[in-house]
Structure formats: structure tokens, C-alpha cells
Amino acid sequence: xxxxxxxxEDLHVRFPxxxxxxxxxxxxxxxxxxxxxxxxxxxxxxxxxxxxAILGLTAKPGIVTAxxxxxDGIDLMEAPPRLRRSLRGSRMxxxxxxxxxxxxxxxxxxxxxxxxxxxxxRVSQAEAREAARAMLDAVKISQPDRVMALYPHEVSGGxxxxxMIAMMLITGPDLLIADEPTSALDVTVRIEVLxxxxxxxxxxxxxxxxxxxxxxxxASFCDRILVMYAGRxxxxxxxxNLDQAQHPYTRGLMGCVPKxxxxxxxxxxxxxxxxxxx
Amino acid sequence: MAGAILEARNLSVRFGVGxxxxxxxxxxxxxxxxxxxxxxxxxxxxxxxxxxxAVxxLNKPAGGTILLDGTPLAMPxxxxxxxxxxxxFQDPYASLHPRHTVDQILAxxxxxxxxxxxxxxxxAALDEVGLGPSYRFRYPHQLSGGQRQRIAIxxxxxxxPRIVLLDEPTSALDASVQAExLNLLEQLRRxxxxxxxxxxxxxxxxxxxxxxxxxxxxxxxxxxxxxxALRDGSVxxxxxxxxxxxxxxxxRAPAGTSLSP
Numbered sequence: 323x324x325x326x327x328x329x330x331e332d333l334h335v336r337f338p339x340x341x342x343x344x345x346x347x348x349x350x351x352x353x354x355x356x357x358x359x360x361x362x363x364x365x366x367x368x369x370x371x372x373x374x375a376i377l378g379l380t381a382k383p384g385i386v387t388a389x390x391x392x393x394d395g396i397d398l399m400e401a402p403p404r405l406r407r408s409l410r411g412s413r414m415x416x417x418x419x420x421x422x423x424x425x426x427x428x429x430x431x432x433x434x435x436x437x438x439x440x441x442x443x444r445v446s447q448a449e450a451r452e453a454a455r456a457m458l459d460a461v462k463i464s465q466p467d468r469v470m471a472l473y474p475h476e477v478s479g480g481x482x483x484x485x486m487i488a489m490m491l492i493t494g495p496d497l498l499i500a501d502e503p504t505s506a507l508d509v510t511v512r513i514e515v516l517x518x519x520x521x522x523x524x525x526x527x528x529x530x531x532x533x534x535x536x537x538x539x540x541a542s543f544c545d546r547i548l549v550m551y552a553g554r555x556x557x558x559x560x561x562x563n564l565d566q567a568q569h570p571y572t573r574g575l576m577g578c579v580p581k582x583x584x585x586x587x588x589x590x591x592x593x594x595x596x597x598x599x600x
Numbered sequence: 601m602a603g604a605i606l607e608a609r610n611l612s613v614r615f616g617v618g619x620x621x622x623x624x625x626x627x628x629x630x631x632x633x634x635x636x637x638x639x640x641x642x643x644x645x646x647x648x649x650x651x652x653x654a655v656x657x658l659n660k661p662a663g664g665t666i667l668l669d670g671t672p673l674a675m676p677x678x679x680x681x682x683x684x685x686x687x688x689f690q691d692p693y694a695s696l697h698p699r700h701t702v703d704q705i706l707a708x709x710x711x712x713x714x715x716x717x718x719x720x721x722x723x724a725a726l727d728e729v730g731l732g733p734s735y736r737f738r739y740p741h742q743l744s745g746g747q748r749q750r751i752a753i754x755x756x757x758x759x760x761p762r763i764v765l766l767d768e769p770t771s772a773l774d775a776s777v778q779a780e781x782l783n784l785l786e787q788l789r790r791x792x793x794x795x796x797x798x799x800x801x802x803x804x805x806x807x808x809x810x811x812x813x814x815x816x817x818x819x820x821x822x823x824x825x826x827x828x829a830l831r832d833g834s835v836x837x838x839x840x841x842x843x844x845x846x847x848x849x850x851x852r853a854p855a856g857t858s859l860s861p
Contacts, residue, residue: 364774365745479644508643508801509846516850535774542849578779580808582831582847588783589808592776 327497327529328354328376331390335371338383346371346384348553354497358523358530360544360561362537364575368553369533373499376531377416378406394496412442415490419502421482425474431485432470438489457488461518480511484518491522498523499531504539516543537564537575549575552599571598604631604670605795606655606685606763611664612819613650624650626819627664632763637789637796639806639813639827641843647819648799649690652765655797656687679713686756690768692748696740702726702751703736709759725754729784746777750784757788766798770805782808803830803847815840 335347347368352359363369375386378398391398393414398406418424426434435454436447445453451470458466461484474482483503490498500519504512520543523530534540540547541561549557549572557569567573574592613625625647632638640648653659655666657677665672673681689695696705706725710718723733729750740748749769756764769785770778786809789796800806806813807827815822815837823837835841 364776509803510643510842513846513850520850537775538849542851575775578776580779580782580804582804582807582844585808585827585831587808588786589779591779591783 326353326355327394329390329392330354330372330376331388333372333375333388333391334386335368335375335380336385336387338385345553347375350550350553350555352548352555352558354529354531356527356529357546358520358532358544360540360547361531361533361550362535362540362547362575363550364535366552367550369550370501372550373416373501373531373533377410377414377499378403379410379416408442411438411495412493413495414497414499415493415495417483417486417490417498417500417503420506421477421479421486422474422506424486425482427474429473430470431472431474431477435470435485435489435492439492442493453492454488457492458485460491460522461485461488462514463488479507480515483507483511483515487515487519487522491526494526495528497529497531499533501533502535503532505534505536512539537572538579554599556598569598570595603633605634605668606632606797607667607670608651608655609665609667611651611654611666612662613647613654613659614662624659624819625654625661628816628819628821629664630814632795632797634762635793635795636812637798637810639810640797640799640816641801641803641806641813642816642822643801643843645818646816648816649767650819651816652687652767652797652799655765656685657681682709682761683713683759684761685763685765686759686761687765687767688749688752688756688769691772692745692752693740693772695752696748698740701737701739702743705740705751706755706758709755713759715759721758725758728757728788729754744777745773746780749773749777749781753781753784753788757792760792761794763795763797766796768800769798771800771802778805785809803843807831815843 331351333347333350337344337346350372361369361372374380380386388399393409432454435457436450439450439453454470455466458469463469463481463484469477477485504515507515532540532544541564544561547559547561548555549569551571557567557572559567567576577590578592580589609629611625611628612623615622615624628651630638640651642648650659654661657675660675667673668681668684703722706722707718710721715721722736726733726735731747731750770781773781788794796809798806798809807830810827812826814824817839823835823840825835825840829835830844833844835844
């Protein structure tokens with residue numbers, strides 16, 4: 323049997339602080355096939371740290387431990403840094419939240435995509451440029467040649483995010499982790515970026531982990547949803563069964579958002595039970 | 601119009617000079633009635649925040665007039681204006697002085713307006729926003745995002761303004777905290793008889809808090825509509841309809857609706 327794309331068992335991320343150990347992720351386990359998985363939680367729930375730990379991007383002095391963390395059968399906990407570096411960017415990649423912070427401000431967009439490609443593929447500059455142009459075309463940028471000559475400050479938020487997606491997908495990865503890919507974008511642009519992601523993931527048969535605070539958006543996009551609270555997964559849901567959520571946190575999270583469909587005053591607020599974090 | 605407490609006529613704001621001039625707001629008018637809550641909705645760059653900043657005097661208008669109680673406002677705004685109109689900013693992490701305690705933050709407007717005996721006012725202001733006196737001598741970094749936004753609201757309300765300008769007051773906050781702040785704003789408006797002008801990119805938030813709203817795009821007004829019209833979808837402009845569709849979430853199998861401008 324083919325191993326699943328990603329296996330995570332009992333993942334912990336800890337940060338030693340002056341005040342003691344901060345447990346950002348406390349025993350997260352899941353497996354991912356070639357599907358769209360959403361991880362939802364509020365700030366501080368450990369959702370981004372989970373994504374970073376999978377890629378090996380946990381900031382120092384963070385400590386990552388896991389019973390098993392395997393990507394396509396490769397044990398990532400045992401893998402030497404060299405191997406992890408070669409996997410990162412070529413077979414597993416990450417799209418960050420804000421394109422204006424995560425693109426290099428002093429390189430043109432084209433140079434950055436070419437650099438990302440040539441870091442993993444032995445190709446000439448000209449071939450890499452051709453691939454970059456094709457990739458920008460795939461993310462629906464209408465004039466790829468013009469855009470490649472631009473610096474990040476010259477592109478809009480939505481276009482910057484599409485450039486990021488192009489850069490991350492150009493190596494043809496098997497796993498894409500998207501950390502709040504649309505939170506910095508306007509609603510109308512948001513849908514466009516999601517549609518591009520959706521199409522590319524479907525075409526290429528990738529595994530996708532979408533990390534977000536927006537339960538409704540994730541539910542409309544992903545096949546399966548993990549709800550995180552205080553470093554743990556409190557509930558796993560299939561996206562169609564959102565209304566069957568059992569955990570009071572998930573239900574509270576869904577209830578407290580103002581909706582256009584219903585006028586409720588005052589909004590129900592989430593009362594946190596200390597038991598949830600136990 | 602009678603009864604409008606805050607009004608702008610043909611307001612325009614431009615940035616830059618010569619060839620690089622950008623018209624952030626162009627020929628924009630609105631009228632805020634007493635006790636009303638008016639929403640400004642638009643995408644980034646639509647000029648919605650600039651309108652609020654022009655009202656407070658943070659941006660100098662290039663044309664048009666802004667009237668408070670029917671009287672045109674002069675630059676710089678005087679003390680009387682700021683005791684009637686206050687603003688709450690978007691990012692509670694950036695709008696509070698990091699080296700001032702809550703007490704100093706709340707005392708400053710009182711000192712500027714030479715209010716005698718500020719102590720009880722500070723305690724009352726904390727109480728109004730649902731924070732106890734124990735928060736009084738904390739620094740902003742010792743507070744959560746929601747608590748910081750409560751302090752920013754307390755600072756705006758401590759002079760008892762009639763109009764509060766809210767610039768994306770909840771967009772930096774988590775969903776559950778957003779609900780608490782929205783409820784607080786609603787309750788304060790009811791208790792103190794305030795008028796709000798709310799800027800947001802989130803249609804659901806605006807529909808929740810405001811009865812009437814203006815949709816902006818590229819510095820101009822697209823449509824004036826009501827929260828009820830947003831809810832039943834009876835908006836007239838295509839752009840508003842596209843925004844409504846987009847805010848409903850992602851739908852697979854695109855139905856051929858183009859959202860791009």
C-alpha cells in the first residue's frame with residue numbers, strides 16, 4: 323500500500339521562555355492523503371506552528387518532537403538537515419500570509435521565481451524564465467512578461483499572493499501548506515486566489531493544508547477540517563457536516579460571527595471552558 | 601438636510617503633487633443623522649478610511665466642506681470638535697502608546713481638555729468597556745488584542761463625544777473577540793446615545809452594526825443602501841452584488857460570474 327503523503331503523530335512544539343516552557347502545539351496527530359485539509363483556530367491555537375514544524379521552519383529556540391513525522395514515507399524527524407532542505411521548496415512548500423512581507427523587496431518578481439526554480443532544478447536561466455512565465459500564466463496573470471520585471475512593491479496584494487503561489491508551485495510539489503493565504507486580501511480578490519489554488523491542487527493532485535482562522539471559508543474550500551484550540555485538535559469534521567459539529571468551541575466559533583443571513587442582537591459570545599485546553 | 605449632525609459635501613482628498621497626484625476621495629458626500637449608525641464599505645484603496653481621517657482633520661481635504669451641526673469645520677480642528685467627535689483605529693497593537701499605562705492613556709484626553717478631577721472618570725471609563733480597575737496600571741503589552749481595543753474605545757468615549765468614528769475596529773481581532781467588541785459597541789451606542797460612522801471591508805459586520813451604508817470604490821460613492829437590502833440581496837449596483845457574492849464564501853464550479861473589476 324502506498325504510504326499516505328503525510329503522517330503526523332503526537333507532534334509537540336515547545337518554546338523555552340524565561341517564564342517557563344510554552345507549549346504551542348501539544349500532541350497533534352493526523353494523516354494527509356492527496357486531499358485538501360483545513361486547519362482552523364484562533365490566534366495562539368498553534369495552527370501556524372503545526373505547519374511550520376512539518377516543514378522544519380520552527381523559529382529558534384523552538385523544540386519539535388513527534389512520535390512520527392513522515393512525508394511520503396521519509397521520516398522527517400530522523401532526516402538530516404540537508405535532506406530536509408532539499409525537500410523543502412521542491413516537494414513540500416508553504417505560502418505565507420502576507421505577500422508584501424514574504425517577497426524579497428530588492429529582487430524583481432521574475433528573478434525570485436527563477437531563483438526558486440533553479441535552486442532545485444538544474445536548468446539554464448532561459449529555461450527557468452520560460453517555466454516562470456508559464457507558471458505566472460497558470461495563476462492567471464495576464465501579462466507575465468510585464469509582471470516579471472516588477473518589484474514586489476509595484477504589485478497589488480492579490481497579484482503578490484498569486485506570485486507567491488506561482489513561486490511555490492513551480493517546482494511541482496506534492497504538498498502545499500498555505501498559511502492564511504487570503505487573510506490580507508480583499509473579499510473579491512480572496513475568491514479569485516482560492517479558485518486558482520483549488521484548480522492547481524486538483525490538476526496536479528497535490529496535498530493541501532490550508533491554515534486559517536475563518537471557519538466558513540475553510541469549510542467551503544476543504545474536504546476535511548481540523549479545529550485546533552490551545553495547541554490541540556479538539557474536533558475533526560468533514561466539510562459537509564459543519565452543522566454536526568459537536569465540540570462547544572467549534573459551535574461557539576460558528577455562532578459568534580455576524581452573518582448576512584440572520585440578524586441577531588447581541589451576538590452570542592464564546593464562553594471558554596478551561597476544560598477545553600486540558 | 602435637517603438633523604444631520606455630521607455632513608460632508610463634495611469632499612475630495614488628494615495625495616502627492618503634479619503628475620503623481622492620486623485622488624483618494626473624489627466628490628464624496630454623506631450625512632450622518634443624530635443617533636444613526638452609518639457604514640462605509642469598500643475594498644482596500646477605496647478611500648473609506650481617508651474619509652474618516654479627513655473628518656477628524658488628519659488628512660487635509662483638497663476640496664469640499666465638512667460640517668458639524670451645520671457649521672463648516674476649520675483646520676486645525678478645535679477642542680470643541682474633539683469633544684464631540686472621537687475616533688477608534690483599526691489596529692489596537694499600533695494605536696496605544698507602548699510606554700504609557702492604561703491610566704496615562706485615558707488621562708491624556710482629560711488633561712488636554714482640562715477636565716477637573718479625572719480619577720473617577722478613568723475608573724468609570726474602564727467600567728464602561730467591561731474592564732475592572734485592576735487594568736488601570738497595566739501597559740498595553742500586558743493586554744490581549746480585545747482588551748486593547750476596549751481601552752481604545754474607552755479613550756474615545758472618555759470625553760463623552762456624540763459621534764464616534766470607527767475605522768475597522770474588529771478586523772485585527774479573532775472572531776470570538778470580534779463578537780464581544782461588536783456587542784460592546786452596540787450596547788454603548790444604546791446607553792450613551794451615540795452616532796457611529798463605521799468603516800469596514802466586512803459586509804456582515806457593517807450590516808450588523810449599521811442601518812444605512814455607503815459602498816465606495818476608487819474614492820467615489822457606488823451606492824447608498826440599507827442593511828436590510830444587503831440581507832435580502834436587493835442591492836442595485838453590480839459591484840455591490842459582486843461583493844455580496846464574494847462574502848458568501850468559496851463556491852466550487854465557478855458559475856461564470858466574474859468578480860474582477
